[in-house]
Amino acid sequence: MMFTTTGIAYALGFVALTGLSFRIFQYAKREPGTVSRSLFLFTGSFSLMSCLVMVPVLFFPTQSFALRLAVIAASFFQGLGCSFLGYLLAFFKAPRGVPPMFGFLFIFSFTMVATVLALVLPYTPHLTADGLSVVWEVPLLVNIPRIFYFVFTFFPLSAIFFWQFLTMKEPYARVRALGLGAVTAFGAVGASIEFLQKILGLSQFVNDLAFIFVYSLIIFVLLLSTRIGRRLMRMQEMIQGKGIVGKERGVV
Numbered sequence: 001m002m003f004t005t006t007g008i009a010y011a012l013g014f015v016a017l018t019g020l021s022f023r024i025f026q027y028a029k030r031e032p033g034t035v036s037r038s039l040f041l042f043t044g045s046f047s048l049m050s051c052l053v054m055v056p057v058l059f060f061p062t063q064s065f066a067l068r069l070a071v072i073a074a075s076f077f078q079g080l081g082c083s084f085l086g087y088l089l090a091f092f093k094a095p096r097g098v099p100p101m102f103g104f105l106f107i108f109s110f111t112m113v114a115t116v117l118a119l120v121l122p123y124t125p126h127l128t129a130d131g132l133s134v135v136w137e138v139p140l141l142v143n144i145p146r147i148f149y150f151v152f153t154f155f156p157l158s159a160i161f162f163w164q165f166l167t168m169k170e171p172y173a174r175v176r177a178l179g180l181g182a183v184t185a186f187g188a189v190g191a192s193i194e195f196l197q198k199i200l201g202l203s204q205f206v207n208d209l210a211f212i213f214v215y216s217l218i219i220f221v222l223l224l225s226t227r228i229g230r231r232l233m234r235m236q237e238m239i240q241g242k243g244i245v246g247k248e249r250g251v252v
Contacts, residue, residue, distance in 0.1 A: 002061050004127070005208035006134040010054035012215035017047035019222045020183065027176075034100070038088040039183060045081030046187075049074050057134055067125035068118075071138055075118040075146065079111025085153035085184070092160055107149045114145040133204040147195060154188035182221070189214055 021043040028036035052073040060066035083104045090103025123137045161181030168174045190211065197207040 001058050002131070004057065004061055004131065004133050005205055005212070007054065007058040007061065009208045009211040009215065010050050010057055012212055012219070014047060014050040014054050016215040016218040016222070017043055017050055020218060021047050023222060024183070034091050035088060035180070038084045038091070039180065041084040042081045042088075043183070045077050045084065049077035049081070052077065061127050061134055064124050064126060067134060067136070068123070071123075071125060071136060071142075072115060072118045075114040075142060076111060078146065079108065079114055079149050082149040082153045083108040083111060085157055086149075089153060089156055089160075093156075107153060110145040110149040110152075114142055114149075117142045117145070128204065133208050135204050143195070143198070150188075150191035150195075154184050154191055158184040158188055186214065186218055 021040060024036065024040045024043055028040045053070040056063070056066035056070045086103035086107030087100045088103070090098065090106075091100040094100065094103060117139070121139045121141060123139050125134060125136045125138075127134055158181055161177050161184060164177035165174050165181060168177060193207060193210045193214065196202070197204075197210075
């Protein structure tokens, strides 16, 4: 095993996205429906992607073939996750008569283009000379369809959920919309980091540090929300208990 900033970033990503998947799975059990199911499949796909990239980066960082397999897996599972968001976006905004599956297939077509190009085009991912990070060297032709499936899903859905947060009046519905908006906003931030690195010509090390910060923030938010949620549940139980005692005293 060899520790690099890229490996640490994807290991944190796997932990963060798995935790997020579990949280949304709990939400899906409590409120089954298109929104919860689509978001669970999205986060599950990205969690699997992080795992499939993490393993070769940690254990085979000097093997170009293993790193190519990681790029191919990332292209497919990122696109698959975004395809579920495409389904959700069509569910919200497609004209009447257009099935949500159209949104899934539209994004999935970009996924397959990116995956096939990642498979057939020549490129050589490699470890930097100082051994700190992995340089992916992904061709522009692979990144173009990836840009499309990120832009067409993360940003519109973030806007929809945050608009729901601003316009809804019921407190629980507003909190739920804010949480769902945060999930898609984190995806938008992650996509922006990756492509800004290429546009600005930043080093892979800087890119890895940015992802480490984002994933650490997700883990912190998950832990904080879990702690707050437990306190709220205890407060609610105490309030309900006092209410029951008050009723019993009133009867007596």
